[in-house]
Amino acid sequence: MKKIINDPTTVVTEALKGVALAHADLVTVHHDPDFITRADGPIQGKVAIVSGGGSGHEPLAGGYVGPGGLDAAVPGAVFTSPTPDQILAATQAADGGAGVVHLVLNYTGDILNFETAAELADAEDINVQAVVIDDDVAVKDSTWTAGRRGVGGAIPWYKITCAAAARGDDLDAVVAISKRVVANVRTMGMALTPCTVPHSGEPSFTLAEDEMEIGIGVHGEPGRERTKLTSANEIVATLLGSVVEDLPFERGDNTLLFVNGMGGTPSIELYLAYNAAREFLAERGIEVTRSLVGNYFTSLEMQGMSISLLKLDDELTELWDAPINTAAMRRGV
């Protein structure tokens, strides 16, 4: 296992200490239980947004904590759901009296633990509503989920949901916007290489030198099929073909196109794929007016990418464009 670490059991703790030191202006890192809050929070009277999940997907979710972003993020162990007590503590710390939205990616452990935390918070008179994202069109059920997985669509979903809360929407309104993003975003990913969880020490799967996994999950869990490596144009056509026909996206639709790196993919390949995706969509008359390209939701050092497409309307566009000031995403502040 080739990693820049000291001890597989302390990777997350040490990384969180680094986050606290590097971004003290933006976030406060709490320990025992571990969670991350806005340095200037809680914001009284604002709906608070809390998300989280296993570590190893950085900058998800802590990198999106800050003004215009999440109020709190809860990191589990690598590829392991955070515990209910972590989520409860983050929820309590983020609450500004206007209710809390839990943004939950659809993985069985996360669903259960966020539900438990919401019940515990409710017993303390914190009004929590959960929204679940399941944007991965690759598989119906999976080794980690009942139903579809929550994947790259989480990034625009975070951004837009948090912007609705930041502009002062009440709890029901924030939840409605958040669900509108879920209803309009679809994603599919692929991988060229596996990744290695530190405490396991071995790659989560193997791929031959000429193979790729289409529809890969963000923990390296199986996708649709293992095939021979093809060209970027063919890969993009496979991913976006499935994405476009699923919603479906149609001629004349106005969209946000997001090419996400899995952690180990060079930027030059992501922009090349983005170009191929634009050509694919242009041929189908699907317009792209907003874009995101980069490593925003990763799987440790995995090489690969996912492509997300979000159907935009004027309000979603305005919320996407709204200011945000976080470690992983800054705009207009």
Next chain:
Amino acid sequence: MKKIINDPTTVVTEALKGVALAHADLVTVHHDPDFITRADGPIQGKVAIVSGGGSGHEPLAGGYVGPGGLDAAVPGAVFTSPTPDQILAATQAADGGAGVVHLVLNYTGDILNFETAAELADAEDINVQAVVIDDDVAVKDSTWTAGRRGVGGAIPWYKITCAAAARGDDLDAVVAISKRVVANVRTMGMALTPCTVPHSGEPSFTLAEDEMEIGIGVHGEPGRERTKLTSANEIVATLLGSVVEDLPFERGDNTLLFVNGMGGTPSIELYLAYNAAREFLAERGIEVTRSLVGNYFTSLEMQGMSISLLKLDDELTELWDAPINTAAMRRGV
């Protein structure tokens, strides 16, 4: 070779098309010859800042083009210096009548081609001054350079030099600030894995499963030594030990600490290393008041990192904090 590409010979061209489409609000991509300019440039009366080098180091340099950043960037083929005609065209396009600064990383091909371009620009009455960075303490000369290599220190150097130009400094003043950064920044890197240049198709070197290369160059060229993989704390001590004793940095110094990923390193490892670096510096009484952690100067998919330390004064700090709005770095705008 596992890459998301169509044709090894068109990787840079296709990626540049992607950049143009994804960042049309920030940059304009020119072809034949290839270079990138600010979408709102040239800025009349402002000293223009132009940099560049081989592709494969993204987001260097095109990702730093925009308000508060570079006026133009010139991408060569992967790991290959841009040609004089590319650099000349970028210089002409960026010139706002107040002179042009060429920010050149110390590699033999870049030095020669930027010099030739500067002479050609001079013949057209464009006043060009070059500043060269050679911040890598790992080796004295190398396979790619006479003298030290220009590496991670380029990122704060870009930021601060461009901020001096943005606030209205004249050509001599911008050059003086730029040289002050060069005089006060030092860097050393290491790699766990090699990278593969697309048109070569083979890794640039090999490392055994338990080996790392200390003092690696950004093209995978040899560093100081190949050793057994050690802990993050030991790696950080090796890199920062060399960095600190070189300038030297001393007890009471105020610094910017930059942990840079080589492209394939997970964010969680970079933050863990950043934490180790902070402990190393704290033990020596070296203060860190500004930080940067991430993949800002990469070597394709190489796994590894470099650590840069810049001695700050009030003016350099103010210029580091000044607004910038580029694809790879946004702050305060």
